[in-house]
Amino acid sequence: MLSHEDNDLLCRVGPGTPGGTLMRRFWHPVCTSAQLPHPDCPPLRVRLLGEDYVAFRDTQGQVGFFEELCMHRGASLALGRVEEGGIRCLYHGWKFNAFGDVLETPNHADPKYAARMKAPAFSVHEEGGVVWAYVGPKEMQPAFSRYAFMDAEPDHRVVLRVNVACNYLQLVEGGEDSSHVGVLHTNMARPGWKDDEFTRNPDVVNPAALASNDLEPALKIEETAFGFHYVALRKTDDPKIRNARVVPFIVPYGRIIPAPAFQFTVLEVPEDDTHTSTYLIVHGDSPVTEEKIIELLGLDDPRYYDRKHSAFRATWADTFGQDRVLMKENWTGLRGVEVEDATIALSQGPLYERSREHLVPADQAVVRVRRVLLESVKRAMQNQQPAALGLDLSSVSACDAQLQEGTAWQDLLPSHRQTETA
Ligand code: FES
Ligand SMILES: [Fe+2]
Structure with missing residues (x-):
């Protein structure tokens, strides 16, 4: 369990809070590149860490990221015109370029005035199909x-x-919780569960396609420069071989989940205390399509996922679409990995109070997430360097492999011990 005070320390991310102070030391995803599909496309409202912003792509393709409300008298720039190298407020026509320079102030034509002013623009970096801001x-x-x-x-x-209406830590903890994979995701993890038979799921893109039927994995954890990594060791039919699934936790909310032929990088970005934007980035050595991933995650039904607004839609209003008749054949009566994960996180409420829980050894990695984050919050409050900040994370990965007796699990991903400053 976690005390009420520590729970708040980790979960609350607004301006001036300790958790928010930690979060504000990092670069964050603010939208996908596809959400700003072309130069001068419509701007996008973005909520991040309890504050409102606007993102836009100018005529040259450069993304600007500003406080949402116009510096003149506070009209939303998300209603503005994006044209000719900048964004223009509808109210009195003030115009700004992507770096916050004030280009025109039509209701006060003195050019010296515009030259003295600067709009609240933030640093932006676009890479990997994601727009990031600091x-x-x-x-x-x-x-x-x-x-x-x-x-x-x-x-x-x-x-x-995928925008999910609950606190980010519920989603982070689900991602660092190996023991739920073989249970919650039973349909994918253990396709023969009804007949008590284990048949491996052959889908190489599915992160829930476990190689073993062991529901009580032994966990081992080691701290690293980016946070920690841990292994879930599951028994196999051969007593000399165990299945090892290594998952990193990257401060403040990142993880990488292994699928047989792909990696799922998952970033649980807090919009505010009770809303999260989950960024799921799948990559591997062979082609993969958005349609395939959306289907795998169970998001190919508009009742669950609104593609236009990237929103997870299921709620208690229809019991998350759970089908009790289907549950004779299907463990959850839900669909796909993300639908199951998001539904469980939402079922914990908008911001789960952890002082009432009952932990077991299988929850060790979840406990470690909290410990590492609490330590990082303390460091940030003392103006010290939290874990992962400024590191090159390109050699951080995950794996699901067979481990021979006598081999160290850390040797599966030796680069985790050498993560350097970017
Ligand atoms: S409020 Fe934006 S130009 Fe006046
Ligand atoms: Fe899951």
């Missing part, structure tokens, strides 16, 4: 952290955003 203290801006998916061929990569 909204923290300017003097503390860290180097941009690269991930392995940024080096994948564009047609070997899919970027998906």
